Structure formats: C-alpha cells, structure tokens
Amino acid sequence: MRLNHKLAEVRRNRTLYAMIAPYFLIFFTFTVLPVVLSLIISFTNFNMLELPKWVGWQNYARLFVQDDVFLIALKNTLMFAVITGPVSYIACFVLAWIINELSPKVRTFATLVFYAPALSGNAFIVWTLLFSGDAYGYINAFLMKWRIILEPILWLKDTKYIMPIIIIVQLWLSLGTSFLAFIAGLQGMDKSLYEAGAIDGVKNRWQELWYITLPSMRPQLLFGAVIQITSSFAVAEVATTLAGFPSVQYAGHTIVTHLMDFGSLRYEMGYASSIGTVLFGIMLGSNLIVQKLLRKVGD
Numbered sequence: 001m002r003l004n005h006k007l008a009e010v011r012r013n014r015t016l017y018a019m020i021a022p023y024f025l026i027f028f029t030f031t032v033l034p035v036v037l038s039l040i041i042s043f044t045n046f047n048m049l050e051l052p053k054w055v056g057w058q059n060y061a062r063l064f065v066q067d068d069v070f071l072i073a074l075k076n077t078l079m080f081a082v083i084t085g086p087v088s089y090i091a092c093f094v095l096a097w098i099i100n101e102l103s104p105k106v107r108t109f110a111t112l113v114f115y116a117p118a119l120s121g122n123a124f125i126v127w128t129l130l131f132s133g134d135a136y137g138y139i140n141a142f143l144m145k146w147r148i149i150l151e152p153i154l155w156l157k158d159t160k161y162i163m164p165i166i167i168i169v170q171l172w173l174s175l176g177t178s179f180l181a182f183i184a185g186l187q188g189m190d191k192s193l194y195e196a197g198a199i200d201g202v203k204n205r206w207q208e209l210w211y212i213t214l215p216s217m218r219p220q221l222l223f224g225a226v227i228q229i230t231s232s233f234a235v236a237e238v239a240t241t242l243a244g245f246p247s248v249q250y251a252g253h254t255i256v257t258h259l260m261d262f263g264s265l266r267y268e269m270g271y272a273s274s275i276g277t278v279l280f281g282i283m284l285g286s287n288l289i290v291q292k293l294l295r296k297v298g299d
Contacts, residue, residue, distance in 0.1 A: 035280070042273035052270065059274035070275070072250045073258040076163060080254065081232035081286075083167055088174030089228045093221075095175065096182035097209070111183060118176030127169050128242060131155035159251040162243045166252055169238055174231070178224035185220035189213065214297045221297070225290045233283050236260065255279045 010017060042059055044052035063070050099110045130138045133154035140152040155161045194202075197212045214221065236256035243252030246261070255275060263272030 038273045038276055041270055042277045044270045046268075046270040046273075048267050048269055055270070059271050060278075062271070063274055063278065069250055069253065070255075070258055073253045073255050076251075076253055077233060077235070077255045079163070080167060080170070080235055081229070084170050084174065084235075085228050085232040085286075088171055088232075089178065089224060091171070092175055092179040092224060092228070093182050096179055096186055097213075100183065100186040111180075114175045115179060117173050118179075125241060127165070127172075128156070131161075131165055131242070133157055156243055157248050159249050162247055162251040166235070166239050166242055169242065170232075170235060173238070174228070176227070176231075178227045181220045181223050181227075182217070185217040186213070189216060210297075218294060218297065221294055222291060225294065226287060229283060229286050229290065233279060233286070255282075 041052060043054060043056055045055045045058075046052040095114055099107050099114070102110060132138075132140065133152055133156060135141060135144060135152050137152065137155070139155070140149070143149045144152070153161070155165060193212050193216065194208060197208060202208055202211060234256050235254050239247065239252040239254055239257060245257060247253055256279070259272050259275040259279070262268045262275065
C-alpha cells in the first residue's frame with residue numbers, strides 16, 4: 001500500500017523528478033558511489049595492479065594497533081580541529097555580525113579584505129618567508145634586531161613550533177565560504193522580527209542575537225559548521241607546504257597527509273581507503289554533534 005502511494009506520487013511529479021535526474025546521476029556517480037566503493041575497498045588488500053583480496057578488518061587493526069604514525073596523525077588532526085574549528089567558526093560569525101552593522105560601501109570593502117586570504121589561493125606561501133629559518137626570515141630578523149634571540153630559530157623544522165604555526169596560518173585562511181554565508185544570512189534577516197521582539201520584551205542586542213538572529217540563521221549556521229568541520233579535519237596542503245612531506249618527526253602530519261602517503265605514493269589503496277573511512281566517520285560524527293547543538297540555539 002505504501003509502495004503504491006510512493007509510485008503514484010512519483011508519477012504525479014514525474015516532470016520534477018526528470019528535471020533533478022541529471023544532478024542526481026552526477027551526484028550519485030561522483031559522490032555516493034565513490035564513498036561506497038571506498039568503504040568496500042577498505043576491507044581488501046588492493047595495490048591497483050592485482051585484483052582486490054578480501055582481508056576483513058585487517059586494515060583497521062593495522063591502523064590502530066601497528067601504525068604509530070597514524071596515531072600521531074590522528075592526535076595532530078584532532079588537536080588542530082578542536083582549536084581551529086570552533087575559533088574560526090566563531091570568528092566568522094562575529095566578524096560578519098560586526099561588518100553587517102557598517103554602511104554598504106564600508107561593508108563591501110571590509111568583506112573583501114577579510115575574504116581576500118581565502119580568495120587568493122596559495123597566498124599562505126608568504127608565511128614561509130615570515131617563518132624562514134635563517135636570518136632573512138622576517139620574524140627571525142625582527143627578534144634578532146631587538147636582541148630577543150641571538151640566533152635564528154628553525155620555525156618550520158622544530159617540532160615545538162610546527163603545529164602552532166600551521167594552526168595560525170589556517171585561522172588566517174578560515175574566513176572563507178562560511179564568512180560569506182553568515183554575511184548573506186544577516187543581510188537577509190527580516191527586520192520586522194526585531195520589532196516584534198522588542199514588543200515581546202527583548203531589551204538589548206545580546207537578547208536579539210540569541211533569541212532572533214541565531215534562530216533565524218540556522219540554515220547558514222549549519223552550512224558554516226559543515227564547511228568549518230570539513231576544512232579543519234581535511235587540512236593537508238597548508239601542512240605539507242609549510243612543514244614539508246613528511247614533516248620533522250611527523251609533527252605536522254595529519255590524517256589526510258597519511259592518506260596521501262599510502263594512496264598516492266605507495267598505492268596501498270585498501271589501506272588508504274580504511275584511513276579515508278575513519279576520517280569520514282569522524283567528520284560525520286562531528287557534524288551530527290554540531291547539528292544537535294545548533295538545534296538548541298535560542299532555547
């Protein structure tokens with residue numbers, strides 16, 4: 001009975017389904033299918049030269065029991081995500097909220113200034129000059145000029161500094177798509193809601209933010225959270241550009257760089273797929289937690 005009802009609904013809306021069919025086919029072929037295949041391959045031994053051989057949970061056992069480098073990458077990634085994710089997310093919203101109060105011309109200019117690092121591609125390479133390990137690096141030159149240090153610090157070769165520098169650079173790059181989504185959400189707010197809130201007892205800007213602005217922006221908040229979680233857990237290019245690949249004592253090693261090592265260099269595709277599956281599970285769990293927290297906004 002239920003199946004007949006669904007088929008009747010499909011026939012009734014067949015024009016709409018036909019219109020979304022191309023997108024659905026592309027999404028299924030290039031997104032859903034690769035994820036499913038990667039999950040299946042993660043239970044095999046596959047080197048791209050021979051047919052996959054089923055090994056069950058062997059790849060996952062190796063990942064968590066035998067692969068010490070993966071555990072380092074997991075620790076680095078979690079620490080990186082815990083710091084950069086919330087900080088960049090809050091910074092995106094706070095700056096968008098402040099900029100939204102400016103005049104249109106100033107708002108446009110400020111938006112461009114804050115979005116420029118994300119817009120300029122590999123502009124973060126300039127940080128390699130700032131943190132250069134010789135006396136010509138800007139930071140070393142400044143510290144030596146003021147006699148704070150006597151000899152250059154190898155910023156990107158010292159395990160104490162590698163991860164903090166990567167975090168700083170990632171935060172500098174973090175005002176990207178989420179920032180624009182928050183700006184758009186704030187610009188699309190219905191001003192009458194604030195008038196109704198004032199009648200209902202909303203007395204200050206903080207109450208407006210909590211009871212009106214944030215609940216009205218749940219779609220943008222959720223979208224921004226997904227973007228920030230993805231960028232935090234999937235960091236790789238910044239780490240490899242600044243710290244090298246592999247970094248000194250794997251101090252800048254992340255789950256994605258570990259996946260690149262086994263997938264792109266060693267061609268152990270089964271093992272690389274298990275790494276990708278673990279990362280996918282972490283991202284999915286984080287997204288579910290954030291969605292649950294966002295539902296409580298304004299309560």
